Amino acid sequence: MTATPRTALTIAGSDSGGGAGIQADLRTFFANGVHGMVALTAVTVQNSLGVQGFSEIPVDVVTGQIKAVATDMGVDAAKTGMLATAEIINAVAKTLDEVHIGRSGTPFVVDPVAASMTGHALLREEALEAIRTELFPRATLITPNLDEVRLLTGVEVTGPETQREAAEALLEFGSEWVLVKGGHLDAAQDCVDVLSDGESWVELSGPRFDTRNTHGGGDTMASAITSSLAKGADVPTAVAEGKRFIERCVAESYPLGAGVGPVSPFWRLK
Ligand SMILES: Nc1ncnc2c1ncn2[C@@H]1O[C@H](COP(=O)(O)OP(=O)(O)O)[C@@H](O)[C@H]1O
Ligand SMILES: Cc1ncc(COP(=O)(O)O)c(N)n1
Secondary structure (H helix, E strand, O other), X not given: OOOOOOEEEXXXXXXXXOOOHHHHHHHHHHHOOOEEEEEEEEXXXXXXXXXXXXXXXXXXXXXXXXXXXXXHOOOOEEEEOOOEOHHHHHHHHHHHHHOOEOOOOEOEEEOOOOEOOOOOEOEOOOHHHHHHHHHHHHOOEEOXXXXXXXXXXXXXXXXXXXXXXXXXXXXXXXXXXXXEOOXXXXXXXXXXXXXXXXXXXXXXXXXXXXXXOOEOHHHHHHHHHHHHHHOOXXXXXXXXXXXXXXXXXXXXXXXXXXXXXXXXXXXXHO
């Protein structure tokens, strides 16, 4: 008999194009040797050109999926992606408490997905406040990109200094750690992400690859971090491993469709 691998749960939406959402999360868990499990929150109609619409899953089905896997199979780390509505966020938060995910129980990563990189909303408007008040205080780590930082705090990030300012503002919402990702600072030569728990500060810097195919990058990075946490890494180690993983995925991203192609974890399997 083979040993049971560590397990990770993604609470997120489906991308019909297979580049982001649960498809990216499961691929990344697999590439990192972790058994992936899913609580599906929404089904998007999506391709490389953008999101044409979405339909959310009934709330009791979302929470039922979390309870089913947590009570039987066990969850070593969990993450959220697209959560669609305030009703889903509130119910997910309550269920996570019941199964001891987050707030220093099972490591819990919140990727505050608000819109696709093509600018299409993936969250009903009133839901942003629920992410701030219900999810951030339960999170081990939150991983906003610069657009999400602007929506959540009003801070306009232009480089590492304002990334620090944004991190401080975001920590006020109660997460243990925050990673302010700098992928959207297109003019910068390197891609710098800033990690902090309010006391230690880490700048994770890597080369910027010249590609437009970065669909699913945020999901892939958060899932790589979640995989490392599931295997017992501490947050700074997991984030450093996540950064190395996403860098290779961006380097090996590929064109697909007429719009934005996906990042790829295939390199890990070569
Ligand atoms: N062109 C690129 N080359 C190398 N790394 C990138 C590139 N674009 C984004 N990244 C990295 O990918 C991760 C996700 O970044 P970002 O684009 O900021 O978030 P999101 O995908 O959520 O919009 C970050 O670690 C960022 O530094
Ligand atoms: C179901 C789903 N979840 C998340 C994203 C964000 O990914 P990206 O920012 O790369 O568009 C997406 N487009 N679709």
